Amino acid sequence: MTHSDKTRANRRLVPKLFLFSIAMFGFGYLLVPLYDVICDITGFNGRTTSLAVATEGNANGVDTSRTVTVEFVSSLNSGAPWEFRPTVTRMQVHPGEFYEISYVATNLTDQDMVGQAVPSVAPSLAAVHFQKIECFCFDRQDFAPGESKDMPVMFRVDPRLADHVSVVTLSYTFFKLDPSS
Amino acid sequence: MAATTHDVHDGHGEHHHGPAKGLGRWLFTTNHKDIGTLYLLFSLLMFLIGGSMALIIRAELFQPGLQLVDPHFFNQMTTMHALIMVFGAVMPAFVGLANWMLPMMIGAPDMALPRMNNWSFWILPFAFTMLLSTLFMPGGGPASGWTLYPPLVLQTGDAFPFVILAxxxxxxxxxxxxxxxxxxxxxMRAPGMTLMRMPLFVWTWLITAFLLIAVMPVFAGAVTMLLTDKYFATSFFNPAGGGDPVLFQHIFWFFGHPEVYIMILPAFGVVSQIIPTFARKPLFGYHSMVYATAAIAFLSFIVWGHHMFTVGMPLTAELFFMYATMLIAVPTGVKVFNWVATMWRGAMTFETPMLFSIAFVILFTIGGFSGLMLAIAPADFQYHDTYFVVAHFHYVLVPGAVFSIMAAVYYWLPKWTGHMYNERLSRIHFWLSVIGVNILFFPQHFLGLAGMPRRVPDYALQFTEWNMVSSIGAFIYGISQLLFVYIVIQTIRAGDKATDQVWEGARGLEWTVPSPAPYHTFDTPPKISATNAHG
Amino acid sequence: MLYTRCLVRFTAIFTSGLLLLWSMAAVAESGWLQLNMPRGVTSVSREVYDLHMLILWICVAIGVVVFGVMFYSMYFHRKSRGVEPAKFHESTKVEVVWTLIPLFILVGMAIPATKTLIKMEDIGDTEMTVKITGYQWRWHYEYLGKDIGFFSSMSTPREQVYNLAEKNPDYILEVDNPLVLPVDTRIRLLTTAADVIHSWWVPELGWKRDAIPGFINDNWTLIEEPGIYRGVCAELCGRDHAYMPIVLHAVSKEEFAEWVQQQQQPSTALSAAD
Structure with a gap:
């Protein structure tokens, strides 16, 4: 290879390498939606998906021969001056049937507050088989000073839930949000 | 073609007949040897700074209780020590070796892109000045560990954007x-230097370079997400906005695992150059060495999950990451066996580069064993985030990567400077290092297994004894590196005249040029045959 | 030669120093023998321990063979012994052998590891659930359905941390309110966190699990022996990461029932969500 050949070869190769590294920067960002998709399919991180409406309904029927224990827990992220707890802590359910429970959130301060409850299910593999219809109140919420809100959740456990899972936990963590954002 | 190169080269080289004078030589140099020197000196400086931080850590851990530093400062020290050693010491040292040696090993007059070479070096002093200056900012420097896990890293003070920028x-x-x-x-390879004739150091660097361009941008993406999460209200990792802090760990380790191979593959290359030289016997299994390196590089992309077994992954994911990680033992084993087979029935002498290389093979293998243990997911639930992990990765990085750099410096220093180093002093340096490093890191296996978590400034009383031993080892190892600095300075200034061949058993193009290597080498490409290519 | 003499002298000083340390240790009866993982008090922790020892010994055996060959070669194949270097530099047969043998050894390791992992991940039927929440820098325990919840903070006085007072035997491993659990009961442990990621680890149970804000993780344990077991936060969580210990009192079922009743007295019932 002569020197000018080398220069030409470099001119061809180097932009490709730069493009490749820029593409890999993009790939880093692509991992974000990719992760969400994988989580939605496998329940990888215990995040649940909310049903918009109960259209699927009882297509799979109610399995009355089986009982699953569902536990309800609540957590407050630090710096969230709320009281937040479920009205029921534990119940026995039949897979396929819809049940309703609720959480109560109370603003303990004398100021306007914005907060949001974020769900998670354990074991994480049960997350895809835990279907719920949440009240809109699980979106971002404004709380007047001292205001208390009842937050109902309708849910059912899919009969396809693996046999060895006998307890499922639904957890909500309450976060304080920045009012400006 | 040989005749044409000279004329064309005048295009970029007013200092073609020798280096410019004064500071300008170093600021504006496009010469691969100058830039290699700059990288190596920079790396040495960072090694000493990062090492001083390690000594602060070990001094605090000499006894239980808080004696010297505040826990928050301690966390800054562990974080900075890692960032500086990884990005400031080990990686630039290998880039420095690449700059010096790659063109000489493949018969090229210089690197392909000399000006970019200058920029890529001169960015580093700015980056590290900025990183170090964060220690003096309100709230201190980063204190979340070099892994920068959110949400903890988002609690960093004013230093945060500067760390990300650095x-x-x-x-x-x-x-x-x-x-x-x-x-x-x-x-830029000389005619006849086919890929499969390249010295192994060139091969390992080629594969390392591909790892770098594949994963450094991913890391850049991850820290950019941290930045926007903190200042621009995105919620990549914020659960309140639908994000997931574990996602950061996935992205980080997708970068992080190849990153650890970026720090060890060139070390494999160095050792594969040195052992044949002092065994006076060609490298055993050249082809399988190349394939094993490529296999390790490939596997490094699919094992990241083993850094995060405890986050609560589904069984299938844990099994996948466990099996894939265990598989890495196969190509790594091939490499170790090949080095031993190279030594087998050779005619060995044990000059300092060989001593460091042998210590590398043994101690890196010990680090490999603990790596295999860590791959076993059920056992990792116990080992994870303890001093056992600290012992593991320091065994592969200090007597692994750092020893290989020491070996490389002693091996090529006569070629760079034209002077032989002081063999007696360098052997003392070797023995102090190898004894110090083992006193320093071996007890950390015990500490981790017995239950001491990592990244703590204080510990329960049953860990006192081994921490004390470890700290003593740290000071032996740390202080003996000053001897290394002295040896290098002494070699540059005085030292016996080195021959061109330097080592009796050395093969390869770099030994065909005079010692010290002239400012410009291989302006006329050498002729390569099957016999004078790799070692 | 001078350097050899130097080295010999250094080694001598060094070994005598080490010996001195060792004899001091014998007198002090201290942490010198803390070398290995505890076997623990659950079937999982014992399986993990056995797995750990199995792989450790396999590694030691491989190490003895490889390093043995290496040292043999370093002794007998030295230039100073006047040997001529051999010329060989490859052998496909040998390469295949030392690719396949490690592969078989790995399969041998993977089988028991997989079995243990499956057992650990199978939560199955549990009799009670405790939710563990990590805070900077203390733990909160909530016994689901029992209306018991409390914070557990380190009780070691700061004077001991700053070396102003003599340290307790359980220095920085003691808390105000320990976690009390019954033995012989399959217990589900949920972990989450309120601020940053923590990791709940009691070595005697055989595992640790991260506590991640906004997400809930589950795990199980069945403690077989009553006793006091101590653990720590294993994930860097900020300034006082070293100072959020875990103390677990494993008691008989009867004692546990008694304890639960005590806790449920109105005066001691703490709000779970404060």
Whole structure:
């Protein structure tokens, strides 16, 4: 290879390498939606998906021969001056049937507050088989000073839930949000 | 073609007949040897700074209780020590070796992109000045560990954007350096230097460079997400906005695992040059060495999950990451066996580069064993985030990567300076290092297994004894590196005249040029045959 | 030669120093023998321990063979012994052998590891659930359905941390309110966190699990022996990461029932969500 050949070869190769590294920067960002998709399919991180409406309904029927224990827990992220707890802590359910429970959130301060409850299910593999219809109140919420809100959740456990899972936990963590954002 | 190169080369080289004078030589140099020297000196400086931080850590851990530093400062020290050693000491040292040696090993006059080479070096002093200056900012420097896990890292004070910017600069520098290496190896080889005739150091660097351009940008993406999460209300990792802090760990380790191979593959290359020289016997299994390196590089992309077994992954994911990680033992084993087979029935002598290389093989293998233990997911639930992990990765990085750099410096220093180093002092340096490093890190296995977590400034009383031993080892190892600095200075200034061949058993193009290597080498490409290519 | 003499002298000083340390240790009866993982008090922790020892010994055996060959070669194949270097530099047969043998050894390791992992991940039927929440820098325990919840903070006085007072035997491993659990009961442990990621680890149970804000993780344990077991936060969580210990009192089922009743007295019932 002569020197000018080398220069030409470099001119061809180097932009490709730069493009490749820029593409890999993009790939880093692509991992974000990719992760969400994988989580939605496998329940990888215990995040649940909310049903918009109960259209699927009882297509799979109610399995009355089986009982699953569902536990309800609540957590407050630090710096969230709320009281937040479920009205029921534990119940026995039949897979396929819809049940309703609720959480109560109370603003303990004398100021306007914005907060949001974020769900998670354990074991994480049960997350895809835990279907719920949440009240809109699980979106971002404004709380007047001292205001208390009842937050109902309708849910059912899919009969396809693996046999060895006998307890499922639904957890909500309450976060304080920045009012400006 | 040989005749044409000279004329064309005048295009970029007013200092073709020798280096410019004064500071300007170093600021504006495009010469691969000058830039290699700059990288190596920079790396040595960072090694000493990062090492001083390690000594602060070990001094605090000499006894239970808080004696010297505040826990928050301690956390800054562990974080900075890691960032500086990884990005400031080990990686630039290998880039420095690549700059010096790759063109000489493949018969090229210089790196493919000399100007970019200058930029990629001169970014580093700015990046690290900025990183170090964060220690003096309100709230102190980063204190979340080099893994920068959110949400903890988002509690960093004013230093946060500067840390991210410094990481971006280091990343850009590494990427430019890697692109230069790839272009040099692909386009600048002397006629007859086919890929499968390249010395193994060139091969391992080629694969390392591809790892770099593949994963450094991913890391840049991850820290950019942290930045926007903190200042621009995105919620990549914020559960309140639908994000997931574990996602950061996935992205980080997708970068992080190849990153650890970026720090060890060139070390494999160095040792594969040195052992044949002092065994006076060609490297055993050259082809399988190349394939094993490529296999390790490939596997490094699919094992990241083993850093995060405890986050609560589904069984299938745990099994996948466990099996894939265990598989890495196969190509790594092939390499170790090949080195031993190279030594087998050779005629060995044990000059300092060989001593460091042998220590590398043994101690890196011990680090490999603990790596295999960590791969076993059920046992990792116990080992994870303890001093056992600290012992593991320091065994592969200190007597692994750092020893290989020491070996490389002693091996090539006579070629660089034209002077022999002081063999007696360098052996004392070796023995102090190898004894110090084992006193320093071996007891950390015990500490971890007995239950001491990592990244703590204080510990329960049953860990007192071994921590004390470990700290003593740290000071032996740390202080003996000053001897290394002295040896290098002494070699540059005085030292016996080195021959061109330097080592009796050395083969390869770099030994065909005079010692010290002239400012410009291989302006006329050498003729390569099957016998004078790799060792 | 001078350097050899130097080295010999250094080694001598060094070994005598080490010996001195060792004899001091014998007198002090201290942490010198804390070398290995505890076997623990659950079937899982014992399986993990056995797995750990199995792989450790396999590694030691491989190490003895490889390093043995290496040292043999370093002794007998030295230039100073006047040997001529051999010329060989490859052998496909040998390469295949030392690729396949490690592969078989790995399969041998993977089988028991997989079995243990499956057992650990199978939560199955549990009799009670405790939710563990990590805070900077203390733990909160909530016994689901029992209306018991409390914070557990380190009780070691700061004077001991700053070396102003003599340290307790359980220095920085003691808390105000320990976690009390019954033995012989399959217990589900949920972990989450309120601020940053923590990791709940009691070595005697055989595992640790991250506590991640906004997400809930589950795990199980069945403690077989009553006793006091101590653990720590294993994930860097900020300034006082070293100072959020875990103390677990494993008691008989009867004692546990008694304890639960005590806790449920109105005066001691703490709000779970404060």
């Amino acid at each position: 990481i971006h600069l280091m990343g850009i520098s590494s990427i430019m350096g890697a692109i230069n290496v790839i272009a040099t190896i692909f386009n």
